[in-house]
Amino acid sequence: MRYYNLCIYSPGTDPSSQPVLQFASTTAPKRPGTPQSVPGGSPTDPFDPGALDISFRFTQASLSKAEGSTGGAFVTIKGVDITTINQASNLVNHTLILKAGMSKGLPLSNPNQVGTILHGTIQSSLGNWSGTEMDITFFVSSYQAPELDPTQISYIFHCPRGKSVKEMIKQTTFPAPHKPSIVFKAKEEPIALHDFIGCYTSFKELCVGYGDCWKQMSGNPLTVHISGQTITFLDQFYERPIKKIDFNDLMGQPTWNGKNDITVTCPLRGDIQIGDLISLPSTTNYLGKYSGQFSAQKQTLPKNSSLFSGTFEVTDISYLGSFREKDGQQWQSAITCNPHPSNDKKSLLRLPK
Structure with missing residues (x-):
C-alpha cells in the first residue's frame, strides 16, 4: 500500500513534539482512554481507508549545481475541513515534514524503504473551497529561510x-x-x-x-x-553503504539522461537521498533470480534484465505522488545518477549483441 505521513510543526519546535497538523495513510495504535484511532501510524500499522488524498511533485538535487533545482516543492491535501482552510495563512513559516514510501500490503512493498522526502519551511499556504471540495496547498522550501526582507x-x-x-x-x-x-x-x-x-x-x-x-x-x-x-x-570519496534497487522494482528500463547520467524510475522510495550510492542488478532469469551471465544470442532488448548495472551516485531525485490515483506511475521516484568511480566502465551498459 502507498504510505505517507505529513506533519506540520510550529516554528522552532522540536519534531519529536506534538504536531500542529497531521495527515497520514495509517492509524496509530489507540491510546488508553481514547475512543478511536488517530492518524500518524508507522508503515506497519493498519491502513486508514478514510485517509485524505495527497498530491505532490518536486525535485531534490545538489544545491551546488547552478542549473539544479532550488529545492522548492508544493504539497496539496484534499478533503480537509473548513477549520483547516481558515487557518491556512497562519501556517506560514511553520515546519513541514513529509515521509512517504510503500507500506505493507503488496508483494513489492518494503516498509524499510520509507523515509523523509521533504523537510522544510512553508513559504505560503493556500486554502481552496470549490463546490463540495476543499483542499489546502503548501508551497515549501527545503530549508529554514530567514524571517527577513x-x-x-x-x-x-x-x-x-x-x-x-x-x-x-x-x-x-x-x-x-x-x-x-x-x-x-x-x-x-x-x-x-x-x-x-x-x-x-x-x-x-x-x-x-x-x-x-x-x-x-x-x-x-x-x-x-x-x-x-x-x-x-x-564528496565522491566518502565511503557509504550501497542501497540496492532490485530488477522487479524498476518501472521500465533505465534511460540515458545527458552525457553521463541515467534515470532510474521505481516505486516511491524515501530511503534514498542525494549523494547516496545505489546498485543496479546485472541480469536475472525468468524466476527473478540474478545471474552473472548475459546471453549474447538475443537480438532484442531484454525484458527480464536491466540494461545498466554497477554502482551509481544519486545526483537528482524527482518525486511524484498522487495517493488516490489508480495508475502505479503516480507514486514514484525518478532517480538521476551517474557512474561511481569504483565501477568498471565497460560493465555499466549491457546491450545485447
Missing part, C-alpha cells in the same frame, strides 16, 4: 589562501535566525590555493559558491544537500 539578506563566504576550505565553510556567516547544522562527509581536505570571497543574495547562490570553491581547490565536485536545519556536504 529577502532583498536585504546577504550570505558571506570568505576562504583565505592557505586555509582549509572545509573549516572556512563551517565558519560561514548566516543571517539570523538561519543557523543550520553543518555535517561533512568528505575525505578530502582541500587547502585554498588563492583567496576566494563571495557575497550572495540567496542560499542557493551560496551553495553554488561552496561548490565552485571546492572544485577550484581540489579539482573534484562537492555535493550539497539540505534537509531542515542540517546541511550535508559530501
Whole structure:
C-alpha cells in the first residue's frame, strides 16, 4: 500500500513534539482512554481507508549545481475541513515534514524503504473551497529561510589562501535566525590555493559558491544537500553503504539522461537521498533470480534484465505522488545518477549483441 505521513510543526519546535497538523495513510495504535484511532501510524500499522488524498511533485538535487533545482516543492491535501482552510495563512513559516514510501500490503512493498522526502519551511499556504471540495496547498522550501526582507539578506563566504576550505565553510556567516547544522562527509581536505570571497543574495547562490570553491581547490565536485536545519556536504570519496534497487522494482528500463547520467524510475522510495550510492542488478532469469551471465544470442532488448548495472551516485531525485490515483506511475521516484568511480566502465551498459 502507498504510505505517507505529513506533519506540520510550529516554528522552532522540536519534531519529536506534538504536531500542529497531521495527515497520514495509517492509524496509530489507540491510546488508553481514547475512543478511536488517530492518524500518524508507522508503515506497519493498519491502513486508514478514510485517509485524505495527497498530491505532490518536486525535485531534490545538489544545491551546488547552478542549473539544479532550488529545492522548492508544493504539497496539496484534499478533503480537509473548513477549520483547516481558515487557518491556512497562519501556517506560514511553520515546519513541514513529509515521509512517504510503500507500506505493507503488496508483494513489492518494503516498509524499510520509507523515509523523509521533504523537510522544510512553508513559504505560503493556500486554502481552496470549490463546490463540495476543499483542499489546502503548501508551497515549501527545503530549508529554514530567514524571517527577513529577502532583498536585504546577504550570505558571506570568505576562504583565505592557505586555509582549509572545509573549516572556512563551517565558519560561514548566516543571517539570523538561519543557523543550520553543518555535517561533512568528505575525505578530502582541500587547502585554498588563492583567496576566494563571495557575497550572495540567496542560499542557493551560496551553495553554488561552496561548490565552485571546492572544485577550484581540489579539482573534484562537492555535493550539497539540505534537509531542515542540517546541511550535508559530501564528496565522491566518502565511503557509504550501497542501497540496492532490485530488477522487479524498476518501472521500465533505465534511460540515458545527458552525457553521463541515467534515470532510474521505481516505486516511491524515501530511503534514498542525494549523494547516496545505489546498485543496479546485472541480469536475472525468468524466476527473478540474478545471474552473472548475459546471453549474447538475443537480438532484442531484454525484458527480464536491466540494461545498466554497477554502482551509481544519486545526483537528482524527482518525486511524484498522487495517493488516490489508480495508475502505479503516480507514486514514484525518478532517480538521476551517474557512474561511481569504483565501477568498471565497460560493465555499466549491457546491450545485447
